[in-house]
Amino acid sequence: MPTSRTRVNLLLLTAATLIAALVVAVGLARGNEPDRATFSAPPSAATVPSATATTVPAASEPPDGLPVIAYADGPRGLPADPDPESATALTEALRPQTRMALYDAPGGRPRAWLPPRISGLPVVVPIVARQNGWAAVLVPAANRTVGWVPEAGWQSEPLRDQLVVDLGERRLTWLREGAEQAHWTVAIGTGATPTPLGRTFVMGRTGTSGSVYAGLDALVLGSVPEDPEKMAAGLQKAHTGIHAWANSSVFGKDVSNGCVRTPAAVQRKLLAQLDPGTPVVVTA
Template identity: 70%
Template sequence: MPISRSRRNLLMLTAMVLVVAALVGFRLTRGGGPGPADPAQPIVAADTPRASAEPPAAVPPAAQPPADLPVIAYAKGPRGLPADPEPESVVPITEALRPGTKTALYDAPGGRPRAYLPPRISGLPVVVPIVARENGWAAVLAPSSNRTIGWVPETGWTPEPLRDQIVVSLADRRMTWLREGAEQGRWTVAIGTERTPTPHGRTFVLGRTGTSGAVYAGLDALVLGSVPEEPEKLAASLRGAHTGIHAWTNRSAFGREVSNGCVRTPAAGMRELLAQVDPGTPVIVTA
């Protein structure tokens, strides 16, 4: 019996639909859409932590210091240590190292030991600010030197907190005392001359010492870790000295370049600093 034209068209359309459906189903099962997962590919949730591509770097070991390693003294600073990479940074320094015993300072993390940092220098307890950390090592400001750091392994000691900071602006002849970032006092001061400048950069309060003479208002001075830039230009009696902050009763000196490198401050300001500031307090001298 012959098939009518309309029935033949209907059969052809049905066959085409079945072919397309079969092709789509085959594609889905082969991973072209939301078909069954490939058993060779594990399912990983979007928030599953992935293993780091690089394992943590090992802490560089500390070389044994030689028996004849020099010890930092009041008039003898370290040699071979690196320069402070940010000497005039005013970013607050909040921690310090107080060595319980002689502690070797290295020229880099895992580098060479260059000098011993003693627990006391000329009777003053040593507290040095921590200015950087790297891979299990800490960098501290080295005393009896200018703009110098030394590295120590972060083992066998606990950092101490620092709350104060003193900033001396050479351009403005101004000294500012900050506690936890808040200004506590500001004074116009006298600074070193062009021949005997006040050392710029980061240093710290090493301790306090007595003074002799009415011009110091009978007040102790704060001894800093920094030393004269060119000691040969000073009187022989001052060449082994450190920079200091001390009172000065001759008010005509304030705002001028007149000292041998020390910072001269009004007596009232000096009394406040002596009552409040502890050893290890960072002192930043900016140009």
Template identity: 70%
Template sequence: MPISRTRRNVLTLTAIALIVAVLVGVRLAGGGDPAPSDRAQPIVSTASPAVSAEPSATVPPAAKPPADLPVIAYAKGPRGLPADPEPTSVVAITEALRPETAMALYDAPGGKPRAYLPPQISGLPVVVPIVARESGWAAVLTPSSNRTIGWIPETGWKPEPLRDQIVVSLADRRMTWLREGTEQGRWTVAIGSDTTPTPHGRTFVMGRTGTSGAVYAGLDALVLGSVPEEPEKLAASLRNAHTGIHAWTNKSAFGRNVSNGCVRTPAAGMRELLAQLDPGTPVVVTA
């Protein structure tokens, strides 16, 4: 379910469908419980470098960002950036960008600067997957938004390798963890309801946050870059939330559409993911 901010260093999630999370300035809403691990046919995801588009004839140099360019925040996503051209691609993303200082995101190679990507958001390190390259520019998935990319000149930074990927199938209520294209784990999960759906498309793990309540098995939750599709349908405290992946101890939820948008996961699977996944891990939610 979505992860929203109630106060600094406290994240609130309810036991029915909301998750109380404690982290610097981060909140989460959702639920999940331990159920048996489901290891059926593997998802095939061929690891490959980020897609390289055909170079354009002439790309102007990066324009200097204006002094008042907005900074992406936990509850304030970027405006004016383009849609992800391949939102449900399960081709593995193998590189990420970790900004050391605030970096401007542009709406196209050589285009207009639209927002700053900071090195941290609400205490979570920013590590964004690289999904395309063109004419000396790289496109990255953006946090605090759904199915959105931003372009950054390929100067002043080096890519970091990515080895893991999470694929969530809404139709099957199934989550699969892959490492370098090989399935490591598969679980039946609970997803968002028809009113508060789990956002589809590509996103990524921003980091982890604490939870409160026995229903979460005493385990942290993974905060994702995606946000509620229709925040007005959520409780006011969750409208600035993010989607998350978290444990749930009520097994009757698994295989159902019952959350506020988060992916509720068996506790055993959640322990594996917390031990293995790093910030920047791509997550793709397919229909």
């Protein structure tokens, strides 16, 4: 015959069992889910993940000593532009307010800092692709190169203009919102010092010295000489430019050190109309 203490224990055990059963019943009634480590019910149609859903790769912390992109010192380790000669209009750009790390892939390794200014020029880089919460931008001081940044902490700004340089035709075309505004015959680089192919952009403008430039500023591009060793010493760390040329006999010819030479009237129009970040694509 059970003692008084045994009866009490039995009553407590029975009460605990009833309470546990009640908790499970209430939990199921409220839609609470059992621990997925021990039980996994098939999801309903409303909770099946979308086939296009993606996970945003996290950005790793940039290491100490990450190099900063400079005018004469481009980045290393970043990937090639996936579509370097595409003439599709690029319509948005990134303008960093503080330095931003450029990664070699979405969620990949940081390779360089992109500063807000380079040699006094404001940095405005066209966006060429988006993937899994990251954006790829054209990189200054490196030909046909992109860097990835997480889409957080910045806002894109619109681009309206585009320049297309057709090397075969020695022609420069200006488009605004996809519509051609004008085109002109220009001079381009020689076989030894070619105008770099691919997508780049206008970094800004700089002064020139000498009457041959018609007293007009040059537009500095993000591209640099393909083979610096073949350039004169003073141009080995220069950038490609678009600038006026006073001698009209050069137009339609391959005569420059890689720059695009324009008539003075054309250069005035470009200087008046184009903003930093304007995409430029050079095609064969």
